Amino acid sequence: MVCYVMAKMASSMVESGEDVFRKIFKIYKRRNPPPDFSDVIDFSKGVPSDKIVAAKLDPAAVSDVEAARVGLQPVRDWKVFGLRGYPGFIFISNPFLPGSQPFWVRQCLKTYPQKPNVCNLDMHMSPSDTQDIWDKSVHGNSFTPSGKREPKTLLERLRWVTLGYHYNWDTKTYCANHYTPFPADLHLLSVQITAACGFPGFNAEAGILNYYRSDSSLGIHVDESELDHSRPLLSFSFGQSAIFLLGGIHRQDPPTAMYMHNGDMMVMSGQSRLLYHAVPRIVPAPQGHTALEMEGCSLASSLQDRTVVKLVSEEDWAVCSRYIQSSRVNLTVRQVLGPGQRFPETPSSHQRTNAGWTVGYHDGPADGENGKRRSSCDSGDTVDT
Ligand SMILES: O=C(O)CCC(=O)C(=O)O
Ligand SMILES: [Mn+2]
Structure with missing residues (x-):
């Protein structure tokens, strides 16, 4: 049945000029009438699906102590899945230790948006003005100098943050001279996960945080600006859930829809490293998924000296937990350069297009119904997906 629908879509594309991925993106984005979610894969339910296949990890690559230091369960306990037809795609259903996630959420909301990192x-x-986004949002008065009420705090207006090699949304490149140190804690977390997935020696060099409200979406794109595509791309999800669409190498390949819930992770590697993907919709987290109990933090606090994951104060957690009750944060980590590789001399010379169509990248989540994406400078100059 699904195949029949897809085939119909492919043939109607010729008439409408709209590719299959975009059609499906629009279906999942639609509010009225709401789409049918019954085909969306939910790895957390362990629902048997003929699309889900086993994925193999290397539990010996990361000791239990090393995993716990960054707030992860022992690798042998991770619930790991692959998808039929997507070699190199790995889905890890919330591998975090109870109580460790508040730390990572706090880093995403309080620490990583700080200078010298770059944000929208x-x-x-x-x-x-963008020096202390957290402090200004939490403690600042909510009135402008003119006495008018500020509609949103800076934290509420945050849409993206870049880390390490800062992605240039206009040229769609990274470059050697726009780099600030990549966060050491996130580097370590990424190294442990990639090692367990069979990629020793991963070097976390660039990160993009996307901040989604309940009406945000992220356009169809391929992450191809990194210079070494043999290195995996990691993606972490916190807070509300997302519908994630994973397509093929062509826009007319029908994408597979899956939920990404709080704490879930994806690894895009091998043949799945350069596939089209998008987030058409944010959906409410299933009951209990974002209720990250604070008592679990005592586990981290008892190991404070040896762990990367630190105790989050109740005051900070109150802000974070309120934020993720209505929003989603996605964090992707990328290795940009291969071992010994350097950036080309001319900054634009590694921009690529493929015959017949330009491979688009995204410029952060867009809000609302219009299906457009925000430009890097938020100037109203939007780009259609
Ligand atoms: O939010 C997501 O799950 C996807 C993010 C993404 O694709 C990106 O930042 O490149
Ligand atoms: Mn992406």
């Missing part, structure tokens, strides 16, 4: 607000605000 920098594009039209002065460095002093």
Whole structure:
């Protein structure tokens, strides 16, 4: 049945000029009438699906102590899945230890948006204004100098943050001279996960955080700006759930829809490293998924000296937990350069297009119904997916 629908879509594309991926993206994005979610794969339910296949990890690559230091369960306990037809795609259903996630959520909301990292607000605000996004949002008064009420806090207006080699949304490149140190804690987390997935020696060099509200979406794109595509791309999801669409190498390949819930992780590697993907919709987290109990933090606190994961204060957690009750944070980690590789001399010379169609990248989640994406400077210059 699904195949029949897809075939119909492919043939109607010729008439409408719209590719299959975009059609399915629009179906899942639609509010009225809401789409049928029954085909969306939910790895957390362990629902048998003929699309889900076993994925093999290397549990010996990461000791239990090393895993616990970054807040992960022992690798042998991870619930890991692959997808038929997507070699190199690995889905890990929330591998975090109870109580360790508040730390990573706090890093995403409080620490990583800090300078010298770059965020969307920098594009039209002065460095002093974007200096303390967290403090200004949590403690600042909510009134502008003119006495008018500020509609949103800076934290609520945050849409993306870049780490390490800062992605240039306009040229769609990374470059050697726009680099700030990659967060050591996130590097370690990424190294442990990639080692368990069979990629020793991963070097986390660039990160993109996307902040989604309940009406945000992320356009169809391929992550191909990194110079070494043999290295995997990691993706972490916190807070509300997303419908994630994973397509093929062509826009007319029908994508597979899956839920990404709080704590879930994806690894895109091998033949699945350069596939089209998108987030058409944010959906409410299933009951209990974001209720990250604070008592679990005592586990981290008893190991404080040896762990990367630190105790989150109740005050900070109150802000984080309120945020993720209505929003989603996605964090992707990328290795940009292969071993010994350097950036080409001319910054634009590694931009690529494929015959007949330009491989698009995205410029952060877009809000609302219009199906457009935000430009890097948030100027209203939008790009259609
Ligand atoms: O939010 C997601 O799950 C996807 C993010 C993504 O594809 C990206 O940042 O490149
Ligand atoms: Mn992507």
